[in-house]
Amino acid sequence: MPYNAQFTPIPTLLPPPKSAQWKDGFLDWNIARFEADSRGMPAGEHVCSQTDNSIAHDQGYYLKISEDGITIKSRTESGARLAFQTLRQIALQSDERGMRMVEISDYPDLEVRGFMLDISRCKVPTMNELSRLLDKLALFKYNRLELYTEHTYAFSGHEIVWADASPMTKSKYARLQKLCDFAGIELVANMNGLGHMERWLRYPQYAHLAESKAPFIDPLGTVRKFPTTLYPDKSALDFMDGLYAQFLPNFSSDKINIGGDEPWELGMGRSKERCKNEGKYRVYIDHILGLRSLCAARGKKEIYFWADVLMQNAEYSKLLPEDMIPVLWGYYLDHPYEEQCSKMRELGRTFLVAPGTNTWNSFGLRWDCALGNIKTACDCAKKYGAKGMILTQWGDGGNHQPWCAMMPPIALAAAQAWSGDIPEDKVCTALDKLVFSDSTGEFSRSLCALGRVDPVQKLRCFHHKMFFASGKEAETAAKEYTPAKFDEMEAALDFAMSLAATSKMRCRDAEICLCEVALAAEMIKWAIARARGDFYVSTTQQQVSLKFIVSEFARVWLARAEFGGLTESLDRIKKISPEIFAV
Incomplete structure (x- = not known):
């Protein structure tokens, strides 16, 4: 023909x-x-x-x-x-x-095109869901996968830490490694070893490892009930070596991300005097060098670490061997990738950039923020000779975002890292043809529209903040927007939902995708209604809606993820109005 x-x-x-x-x-x-x-x-x-x-x-x-x-x-x-x-x-x-x-x-512009999935903020996907995700990553030519781990591995002797988390296990990683090998994707270990250790340090048997006591207020303004940072001494390294002994044999790759980001209490507690005498950055460098030695002894040849502390005084990179590779992360539209990447090239360092999907702390995503953040990161990576890009999907605050909302950023980052700029409509067309099998071409556009409901693309969406705020905080937050802005948000939400309603997906998870978007819309509507004046969740209608949200949230969660972590994530919602959930 x-x-x-x-x-x-x-x-x-x-x-x-x-x-x-x-x-x-x-x-x-x-x-x-x-x-x-x-x-x-x-x-x-x-x-x-x-x-x-x-x-x-x-x-x-x-x-x-x-x-x-x-x-x-x-x-x-x-x-x-x-x-x-x-x-x-x-x-x-x-x-x-x-x-x-x-x-x-x-051929690709960037050698490494990776994806990092947070499995430590409540949500651990089922193996079937991980398999489907891996297939889509391979289809879009990603070649690296990392599962961000704090406590979600079944460490022998540490059952108290992961008992309620539905953790990854040796057998699950064996299956995932085979799937990655078949797909041509390198499965790289990722486990924090300094900051973000609150899942361990909350328990008395690990309290001796903490830098300081809690509560404290972190730099983000959040009150932390538990310590988050290890005291950087030999005991901490011995502790991490014991974890590495169990964790690292699951990976055939000779690479690892040792974390190292946001050690908030460093220099505030037990290491205060040492940091004063030697310098905080030197103490930090010594600890990650210790982690590097432990990993190198176990066969790891490329040691990646989050570079936020290093970028506060980049000259300290001269103390790091070449096999330690900084990962420059930042998720704001105005993150200084140009400055940071330029500095890495000036210092002669191999490095990665790590933009974000910008789905966390939202009920959809911050699409315009993701667009700009991913483009800037990839452009600067190419300009200054980065080894590659790893797109991060975080679950801060309980992982309340729709799972399917990460697909537009995944597709966008794949294109930006491989070949450069791509129009939004082509991203959507590719998703509807290759992921959602939507003959109308509307579902991916509904996700992008959902990501524009909040006109201010901050790292925490207004509707997400409004949903979880306490009574006084809600009153203050509501003043950020006018009633006219609430009208605009509702109109934008209605538009997004109209696109989803007209879609005709034939993918295996079509029904759950629609349910995820519908649930997101219900949560956004609830937040807007609250912002209009019902700060204390006092109306019967809002209470009924909140009960529905809790019920539907659990159902949608279990369609893709394990049970572990669900209770914790739901408790954040129930805490808004605990009296209506009292038995």
């Missing part, structure tokens, strides 16, 4: 390839059939996969679909795997005539 551009649009590929020459005509499915072999490599009777050392980039590939079949050329297996994902994308958008003929030459 002759090609007719009017009725046969060019397949949408994400990330967009460097060069794609689409031809008239289709390769019949009798010839076009392909699959992944036992190693995840492209295979098929009419698939010719060749090693070609003339391809300059290790992850580069050449793909040709012609009347003779499918030809793949690559320098490495990585390139062949990436070509396979391009084939998958074309096949997913093909009809009964077969696959559109094309010649593609492609």
